[in-house]
Amino acid sequence: MxxxxxxxxxxxxxxxxxxxxxxxxxxxxxxxxxxxxxxxxxxxxxxxxxxxxxxxxxxxxxxxxxxxxxxxxxxxxxxxxxxxxxxxxxxxxxxDPSGAYTTAAAMVACVEAALKRHHAQGLEGQRVVILGGTGPVGRVAGVIAAQAGAEVYLSSRNGIDAAQEAADETGQRFGVKLHGLSGGDPDAVRRSIADADVLLACAAAGVQVVSSEALGAATRLKVAADVNAVPPEGIAGVGVMDDAKPLAGTQAVAIGALAVGNVKYQTQHRLLVQMCEAEKAQVLSFPEAFAVARAFLVEQAGKTA
CATH class of the missing domain: 3.40.50.10280 (Methylene-tetrahydromethanopterin dehydrogenase, N-terminal domain)
Structure with a gap:
């Protein structure tokens, strides 16, 4: 039997x-x-x-x-x-604690795909600012982006000390260099995103971390991604359905929560199937999740080409 x-x-x-x-x-x-x-x-x-x-x-x-x-x-x-x-x-x-590994992997993979599609470049050398960066999704997204060659900053509403502590602790644990930024008030947010190439909003549901006014300071912005599906949007103007859609008032494209969520779902499903059906034992963490998310997006791009 x-x-x-x-x-x-x-x-x-x-x-x-x-x-x-x-x-x-x-x-x-x-x-x-x-x-x-x-x-x-x-x-x-x-x-x-x-x-x-x-x-x-x-x-x-x-x-x-x-x-x-x-x-x-x-x-x-x-x-x-x-x-x-x-x-x-x-x-x-x-x-995959609270889906943080697969969500972070999906988010960063979506951003990378958008950078390649619209700017013919990946994450290497990009300044990535993560709002809500001290939470589980923010920390893991930061590690994945740093491993892909980005310069990563974790921003915290609790100020620079909390942000730097999280950056140091997470970076040491996973062997990457992360930096801290204060997002404690609107002025701090504007300063923190002014030189960002990529914004990732990983704050709590229903919390707007970047207003439309603050977004105007991000003059270098290429991609903005938001995992918040509960109004108001985490980054003003980023709709939940946006999938590399132009972001009003900027030169960037927007990636919304449901676009990320679809890739997250597919990533977790594929990893569980891989584990369930494997003849040899697997050890699956966020690097494997990122590889699967990337592969899924390549497949999707091939279907629409």
Whole structure:
């Protein structure tokens, strides 16, 4: 009898995201089990319980998904699970805390595609300013953009100290250089975006971080992307459906939340399918998510060419 496909889902939070459970079921997992309030110290024991009970053949049909809301803790949990396994008892692993990894990957991939389409260049050398940059999506988007060669600034409404702390902490954890910027008041926002080539709005839903007046200061702007789907828009003038649409009052194009969301959905689905169907164990984090998001956008461009 063929063994069922099982996904064990670990989260440090009080509950696992229903979104992620649905995605796992649609990817082909037959048994999905959430484990809540799981700290880093419990990962080794849970991982070893997962691997040793199924045998070398069963582990190929077993996966571990790591959720939560902390991008760095998820990375630590993923690494702890990876190092807790003993060959040949090795299962596939994936982390995507609150969708931050796949959302950030989709957002940066959409921006990169727009830069290539409208300016014949990628992210290398571009000044990227991330509003709401101290949250999980902002931090991961910053790391991905920096790894692609951009000069990245994390902006915080709590001022330069909070922004620089997040930049230093995140940069050290993932081996990239990030910078902090203050977005504590309208004047600080205008100053912070004046030399930006790319703006990424990753603030809380329903919070406008860049007004139309402030946007006028961004005279070098090429692309503005916003993951906020709740009015008002995070960046004034960026509609949720915009997909590299000209942004009024600027020379830039706009990418809205639903355009990013479609790529995020496809990215997470493809990663879960890849993990579910793989014959050899996979370890999937935000670099793999970025690669999948890029590939999806290339496919879409080919269909419309």
């Amino acid at each position: 063929e063994r069922p496909r099982i996904l064990h889902m670990f989260t440090p939070g009080r509950q696992m995201s229903p979104f992620d459970i649905n995605m796992a079921a649609d990817a082909g997992y037959q048994i999905i089990v959430p484990y809540c309030e799981v700290g880093l110290d419990r990962i080794t024991g849970l991982t070893q319980d997962t691997i040793f009970s199924r045998g070398p053949k069963g582990v190929a049909r077993t996966g571990i998904f790591i959720g939560g809301r902390d991008a760095q803790l998820a990375a630590d949990m993923l690494e702890r699970a990876r190092t807790s396994m003993v060959k040949p008892f090795v299962v596939s692993l994936m982390a």
